[in-house]
Amino acid sequence: MASPKLLSTLDVAHFLTNGFLRFDAVVPAEINDAALAEMADLKPFGAYKTNDPLRPQSGTPLSACYPADSALRQMLETPEVAGAILSLAGPDPLYDHHAIHFLPAGSTYQQHLHCDAAIDSNDPAFDIQVFYFPHDVAEGAGGTRFVPGSHLRNIHENSVARYQHIAGEKFFSGEAGTVLIFHSGMWHAGRANPSEVDRRMFKIRLNPSEPQVRHWDTSNYDDVVHGDWDHIFATIAPGQSVAQELRQPHAWSFDGEYRLEVMERVRIFRYMAGDTNFDVDWYHTRIDRHRANAEQAGR
Amino acid sequence: MTITRQQVLQLYTSDSAFDSNVVAWAFHDGTDGQGPGLPDRGDKPPYITGVDALRDGWNLLQMSQLLPPTPGRQHRVSYLPYEFLLERSVEVERAVEPNESDVRHIA
Numbered sequence: 442m443a444s445p446k447l448l449s450t451l452d453v454a455h456f457l458t459n460g461f462l463r464f465d466a467v468v469p470a471e472i473n474d475a476a477l478a479e480m481a482d483l484k485p486f487g488a489y490k491t492n493d494p495l496r497p498q499s500g501t502p503l504s505a506c507y508p509a510d511s512a513l514r515q516m517l518e519t520p521e522v523a524g525a526i527l528s529l530a531g532p533d534p535l536y537d538h539h540a541i542h543f544l545p546a547g548s549t550y551q552q553h554l555h556c557d558a559a560i561d562s563n564d565p566a567f568d569i570q571v572f573y574f575p576h577d578v579a580e581g582a583g584g585t586r587f588v589p590g591s592h593l594r595n596i597h598e599n600s601v602a603r604y605q606h607i608a609g610e611k612f613f614s615g616e617a618g619t620v621l622i623f624h625s626g627m628w629h630a631g632r633a634n635p636s637e638v639d640r641r642m643f644k645i646r647l648n649p650s651e652p653q654v655r656h657w658d659t660s661n662y663d664d665v666v667h668g669d670w671d672h673i674f675a676t677i678a679p680g681q682s683v684a685q686e687l688r689q690p691h692a693w694s695f696d697g698e699y700r701l702e703v704m705e706r707v708r709i710f711r712y713m714a715g716d717t718n719f720d721v722d723w724y725h726t727r728i729d730r731h732r733a734n735a736e737q738a739g740r
Numbered sequence: 741m742t743i744t745r746q747q748v749l750q751l752y753t754s755d756s757a758f759d760s761n762v763v764a765w766a767f768h769d770g771t772d773g774q775g776p777g778l779p780d781r782g783d784k785p786p787y788i789t790g791v792d793a794l795r796d797g798w799n800l801l802q803m804s805q806l807l808p809p810t811p812g813r814q815h816r817v818s819y820l821p822y823e824f825l826l827e828r829s830v831e832v833e834r835a836v837e838p839n840e841s842d843v844r845h846i847a
Contacts, residue, residue: 563816595818603750604820605766608785693763693820697755701817
């Protein structure tokens with residue numbers, strides 16, 4: 442197994458802003474072909490079977506899931522994929538579940554927009570979901586719909602179904618062997634398959650087995666992470682920085698709630714960096730100081 | 741003889757003002773395609789602001805309330821908060837039989 446290719450600090454910030462990372466055609470063709478054969482033998486989502494030989498029990502360490510010669514195991518050990526999993530979910534996360542999403546050519550089946558599982562807690566910890574596309578998905582062929590930046594919204598499952606269209610949403614298309622790593626809160630939906638090619642996608646959800654703190658490549662951390670003084674209305678750090686990444690707006694959320702979005706990203710970065718003083722644009726710092734002053738006054 | 745059917749448009753804007761930018765939308769067509777559709781602006785919202793929808797013949801029925809943040813959760817974000825519900829009535833030649841939608845939902 443090749444060494445995992447760890448994310449950089451800026452990659453992690455990019456993930457927290459957008460809710461996903463994309464790795465184009467990182468899985469080799471021979472693994473994609475073998476994975477398609479394996480996936481053809483697995484029941485698609487919605488038709489579970491109990492004797493599926495490749496379906497682990499929830500809570501199994503990822504390292505104990507799938508035989509060593511399994512293409513799905515080899516996909517997960519691809520340096521970019523393994524590196525992203527380690528960087529975001531920590532070492533040897535736990536298997537939550539996997540699903541084969543299968544849509545035959547011409548299928549009109551499509552999902553409403555949703556977020557997987559039940560509403561999450563207020564904790565900054567999160568799961569990741571790996572979406573693996575073992576064959577080409579052409580533009581307009583109905584690849585997965587998802588809404589960058591939606592992952593930190595506190596909603597429940599299909600309650601976001603009423604949003605038929607959201608500015609800036611994406612529809613997956615790409616080459617075989619492309620992998621998306623989603624924050625578990627990402628709003629997404631499977632779409633109809635108007636193409637002439639059957640479509641298969643493999644999804645696996647992983648739970649961290651320990652705090653998700655500084656598992657990425659932190660070698661240039663001090664170059665890109667600045668103090669809480671990095672404030673767009675005061676002094677702004679020059680060059681590339683985590684703050685600049687976390688400031689990026691989305692087409693659907695750039696005005697009314699933009700600052701709350703930034704605060705949420707900072708909250709998660711504080712957890713992942715183990716740095717409770719980190720801030721972007723003074724939003725948390727201001728509130729932290731108010732709280733400290735009130736507590737000092739006994740209020 | 742014509743009959744009347746309703747089209748419904750949900751608009752979500754970038755702040756609580758109806759004349760702010762549309763950032764999300766949904767369209768439900770009781771005429772099943774017999775009535776007018778939405779302006780085609782590619783992958784952009786059909787109207788730049790809510791007011792543009794009024795100019796195109798839509799009637800505003802309701803706008804979302806401004807609710808005070810929940811104590812302890814003042815800084816959390818959730819659903820799109822600025823929702824506007826519009827409708828227009830359209831004369832059509834024939835009624836559309838209700839049929840089973842091919843949209844299914846699963847979690």
